[in-house]
Amino acid sequence: MRLRIRRIDWPRRALVIGDTPRPDCPRCHGHGGWDHHYGDPVTGEYAGTDWEPCRCWDEDRYRVLLPLPRLPRRRTPYVDPWATTGCSTALSAAERGWPVFPRYKLEPGWIDADVSGWELTGEHLIKCHERFHPADPNADIEAAMDWAEGVIGSRQDWRHIREQGFDRWEAGTS
Ligand SMILES: [Zn+2]
Numbered sequence: 001m002r003l004r005i006r007r008i009d010w011p012r013r014a015l016v017i018g019d020t021p022r023p024d025c026p027r028c029h030g031h032g033g034w035d036h037h038y039g040d041p042v043t044g045e046y047a048g049t050d051w052e053p054c055r056c057w058d059e060d061r062y063r064v065l066l067p068l069p070r071l072p073r074r075r076t077p078y079v080d081p082w083a084t085t086g087c088s089t090a091l092s093a094a095e096r097g098w099p100v101f102p103r104y105k106l107e108p109g110w111i112d113a114d115v116s117g118w119e120l121t122g123e124h125l126i127k128c129h130e131r132f133h134p135a136d137p138n139a140d141i142e143a144a145m146d147w148a149e150g151v152i153g154s155r156q157d158w159r160h161i162r163e164q165g166f167d168r169w170e171a172g173t174s
Contacts, residue, residue: 001057002022003020006020013069016062021033032054034054036051104120104121105120107119107167111129116131118144129147145158
């Protein structure tokens, strides 16, 4: 029996000391076992995978040294394939590697997984807001401009730009 410290993930995450596979084992080559794929006996289709430990060690002989905290659930940021920008994090344009223009850009987009809204971008400025009037596009645009001007702090002259079917509004020095 070769005692080593290793990490287990089941039944819970922990550092354990216990038996380890023989590094020069001719059967498992130190891997400790095999993934054994099995099929449905009727259809023959893949039905699952069993872990088959090698006889060179006893997987279940270990003692917990240190329970480890659960892995934090990481929220996968949603990336909308159609959106040119994302607003899940508050990074500046420069941090995102975008070209930085001394002007503001207001465009509709997905601000969260299933929330459409407006994105205001500019130098060191990124803000998102849900749609103001989802049922009324014109009122929505007006409200978005008012909101953007409130964020910027001054009235702007917005120019409507349509590129490849996408609308956006730009203001500021060009
Ligand atoms: Zn082995």
